[in-house]
Amino acid sequence: MLKLSNVTKRFGNHTAVNDLSLEIPESEMFGFLGGNGAGKTTTFRMILGLLDKTSGDITWQGKPISYNESHLIGYLPEERGLYPKLTVKEQIIYLGRLRGMKKQDILKKLDEWLERFKVPEYLDKKVQELSKGNQQKIQFISAVIHEPELLILDEPFSGLDPVNVEMLKGAVKDLKNQGTSIVFSSHQMEHVEEMCQHICILQKGAPIVHGSLRDIKHSFGKKNLDIRADFSTEYLKEFRGVASYKELPDGCTLQIENEQAAQDIFSSLHEKGFVRKFEIEEPSLNDIFIAKVGASYE
Amino acid sequence: MNKFWTIVGHTYFSRVKTKSFIITTAITLTIIIGFANLPSILEMLSSDDESDQVLVMDESEIYSSYLQEDEIIGETGITFENFEGTEEAAKQAVIDEKYDGLLIITTDENSLPEGSYYANRISEMGEQVEIEQALQQLKTIVGTQEAGIDQETLATIYAPVTLATEQLDDSARTAEEMNQSRGLVYVMLFVLYMTVLVYGQMIATDVATEKSSRVMEILISSAPPITHMFAKIIGIAFLGLTQVIILLGGGYFAIQANQDTMSGEFFEVMGLTNNDPVIYIYAVVFFILGYLLYATLAAMLGSLVSRIEDVNQLIMPMIMLIIIAFILAATGLSMPESTMITVTSYIPFFAPMIMFLRIGMLNIPIWEIALSIGILVLTIVAIGALAARVYKGGVLMYGKSGSLKDLKRAINLSKKE
Numbered sequence: 001m002l003k004l005s006n007v008t009k010r011f012g013n014h015t016a017v018n019d020l021s022l023e024i025p026e027s028e029m030f031g032f033l034g035g036n037g038a039g040k041t042t043t044f045r046m047i048l049g050l051l052d053k054t055s056g057d058i059t060w061q062g063k064p065i066s067y068n069e070s071h072l073i074g075y076l077p078e079e080r081g082l083y084p085k086l087t088v089k090e091q092i093i094y095l096g097r098l099r100g101m102k103k104q105d106i107l108k109k110l111d112e113w114l115e116r117f118k119v120p121e122y123l124d125k126k127v128q129e130l131s132k133g134n135q136q137k138i139q140f141i142s143a144v145i146h147e148p149e150l151l152i153l154d155e156p157f158s159g160l161d162p163v164n165v166e167m168l169k170g171a172v173k174d175l176k177n178q179g180t181s182i183v184f185s186s187h188q189m190e191h192v193e194e195m196c197q198h199i200c201i202l203q204k205g206a207p208i209v210h211g212s213l214r215d216i217k218h219s220f221g222k223k224n225l226d227i228r229a230d231f232s233t234e235y236l237k238e239f240r241g242v243a244s245y246k247e248l249p250d251g252c253t254l255q256i257e258n259e260q261a262a263q264d265i266f267s268s269l270h271e272k273g274f275v276r277k278f279e280i281e282e283p284s285l286n287d288i289f290i291a292k293v294g295a296s297y298e
Numbered sequence: 299m300n301k302f303w304t305i306v307g308h309t310y311f312s313r314v315k316t317k318s319f320i321i322t323t324a325i326t327l328t329i330i331i332g333f334a335n336l337p338s339i340l341e342m343l344s345s346d347d348e349s350d351q352v353l354v355m356d357e358s359e360i361y362s363s364y365l366q367e368d369e370i371i372g373e374t375g376i377t378f379e380n381f382e383g384t385e386e387a388a389k390q391a392v393i394d395e396k397y398d399g400l401l402i403i404t405t406d407e408n409s410l411p412e413g414s415y416y417a418n419r420i421s422e423m424g425e426q427v428e429i430e431q432a433l434q435q436l437k438t439i440v441g442t443q444e445a446g447i448d449q450e451t452l453a454t455i456y457a458p459v460t461l462a463t464e465q466l467d468d469s470a471r472t473a474e475e476m477n478q479s480r481g482l483v484y485v486m487l488f489v490l491y492m493t494v495l496v497y498g499q500m501i502a503t504d505v506a507t508e509k510s511s512r513v514m515e516i517l518i519s520s521a522p523p524i525t526h527m528f529a530k531i532i533g534i535a536f537l538g539l540t541q542v543i544i545l546l547g548g549g550y551f552a553i554q555a556n557q558d559t560m561s562g563e564f565f566e567v568m569g570l571t572n573n574d575p576v577i578y579i580y581a582v583v584f585f586i587l588g589y590l591l592y593a594t595l596a597a598m599l600g601s602l603v604s605r606i607e608d609v610n611q612l613i614m615p616m617i618m619l620i621i622i623a624f625i626l627a628a629t630g631l632s633m634p635e636s637t638m639i640t641v642t643s644y645i646p647f648f649a650p651m652i653m654f655l656r657i658g659m660l661n662i663p664i665w666e667i668a669l670s671i672g673i674l675v676l677t678i679v680a681i682g683a684l685a686a687r688v689y690k691g692g693v694l695m696y697g698k699s700g701s702l703k704d705l706k707r708a709i710n711l712s713k714k715e
Binding site: 011012045048049050051052067070073075077079080081082083084086090094095097098099100142143 | 300301304305308312508511512513514515516517518519520521522525694696710711712713
């Protein structure tokens with residue numbers, strides 16, 4: 001388990017991370033969300049020991065993380081970086097050895113990964129000759145080649161085409177199923193929603209939402225209501241319990257405060273005429289993010 | 299420790315394999331071998347250069363016979379030939395390039411010879427310098443004869459004077475010893491100067507490259523920045539060692555092979571033989587310390603830069619330091635006992651060159667050497683500690699860079715708050 005207790009990081013007068021406490025369970029994927037500059041990368045850098053924390057504790061399996069454990073940890077930084085003039089092979093051998101691997105093991109693993117990403121021909125190519133998406137695959141391999149117990153992925157899917165996103169997602173899911181604990185940050189809510197059990201939304205260095213995705217959605221309260229009807233639904237704009245109203249050509253999408261409101265709307269619609277569709281949806285993570293983070297911008 | 303050597307190995311091999319390294323080494327080696335063979339090359343080029351032939355017209359007809367004497371011909375390398383006929387005919391012979399020039403000798407009011415020289419081209423470095431010399435000798439001979447002094451007496455007067463020198467202070471180096479170590483000091487100054495310029499730059503560029511390609515963040519998440527920094531310094535040191543061994547080795551063999559064509563034994567002239575072995579130990583100690591000091595500075599400065607283009611700007615202060623040290627040392631070679639040299643031999647940035655110069659040129663007490671080395675080592679430790687802090691923050695720092703103000707930013711970034 002990765003545990004952060006009361007972690008604070010200050011740069012001079014600026015507080016980048018403020019009293020952050022998190023528990024990230026093992027063999028799970030943990031989603032780390034937040035607007036730009038919310039403190040995600042700073043938190044990752046503190047976990048990795050690249051930055052010293054101002055106060056608080058970070059432990060992995062009950063022990064503080066030091067460079068002696070670096071072979072247990074994999075890191076995909078937000079700013080991708082590889083040696084442009086080295087070949088994929090030289091690159092991965094060097095980075096793998098720095099994570100405590102032997103050369104033969106690295107080459108074996110590298111072949112497997114290149115095979116999996118369908119790019120075995122890149123073994124002896126220089127990184128600068130590869131497309132950005134393919135460089136990212138190599139970068140990903142460099143983060144996981146040593147089979148880390150804890151894997152930190154900072155925006156792993158940004159800048160990839162949908163096919164490659166699926167390929168990388170598959171790899172990440174497989175790693176999780178093999179028991180790797182994964183922390184990842186993303187701006188793409190649907191990825192987090194699809195892959196993570198627990199999430200945390202950071203805002204100005206402090207968590208504003210934190211817990212299991214299901215609980216968060218449940219306690220968010222507000223639900224979406226999708227209505228298609230043969231008559232005008234405009235009167236629902238002022239209906240009790242309706243938080244927001246969005247007109248559609250043949251109906252509307254509402255955000256409602258609670259399920260009681262849905263029941264009231266249902267009975268009122270019933271009197272008006274024929275209803276083609278009436279569906280209550282769980283709020284999306286996107287809705288929650290916008291509601292929580294957006295609200296504090298105002 | 300394993301990671302340390304992995305980084306050292308990577309730094310070394312990724313550089314040693316590059317075309318630029320191989321080409322620079324090859325070119326430098328060619329130049330060194332060329333220099334060693336310079337005497338033979340010059341001889342080859344000048345062998346077809348015949349001695350100048352000059353026509354002489356002499357009113358008195360006695361001067362020209364002196365000019366034929368071996369003494370004058372031997373020293374000037376000019377063949378003088380008497381010409382019977384008109385001045386115009388003689389000038390025409392020169393214009394037709396049958397002869398290199400025409401010398402007309404007349405007698406002045408003191409009954410001494412004077413001359414006019416005609417040639418197609420008169421250049422500053424041409425044969426007229428030798429003609430003038432020949433004429434001067436002729437004048438001396440004629441003049442002394444007029445005065446009734448015979449040649450033998452003259453030779454005795456002109457023989458060099460003997461001045462015996464003996465030092466009364468035993469602790470001072472004899473002139474001979476000084477000359478001997480001067481060569482070694484020169485070599486050391488130059489090698490250290492070049493090393494700092496070339497390899498210091500290389501370290502800074504290497505660090506900046508890893509930063510600008512953003513691979514740094516992965517590197518320092520695998521190994522501590524301090525390990526990374528010092529491994530880089532050592533890796534480049536090995537690279538430098540490889541290059542220096544190739545160059546010195548090549549140079550040594552080239553000079554050995556040409557020993558006989560060179561005037562005198564090269565190593566003896568350079569003072570690289572009969573030195574006290576202790577001085578070689580000092581050379582190595584000061585060289586290593588000097589390299590460490592400047593390499594650490596270079597790594598620190600390199601970590602502040604986000605773009606390779608800014609490297610030169612930021613390492614400028616360091617380059618200035620080593621240039622000042624070199625100039626001071628070069629001046630100090632001729633006056634090793636001056637106060638300026640004594641004082642600067644304790645300033646750590648100059649000590650590797652200047653204290654070594656004093657050791658080589660003077661007999662200085664061991665405590666002075668120890669003090670200078672002590673200050674130097676302490677400075678290296680202090681700069682190493684500072685560089686480690688700066689490096690840790692600097693490698694995570696991106697954006698506008700290129701001034702020493704970034705030092706403070708980098709230290710703040712590596713601090714706890």
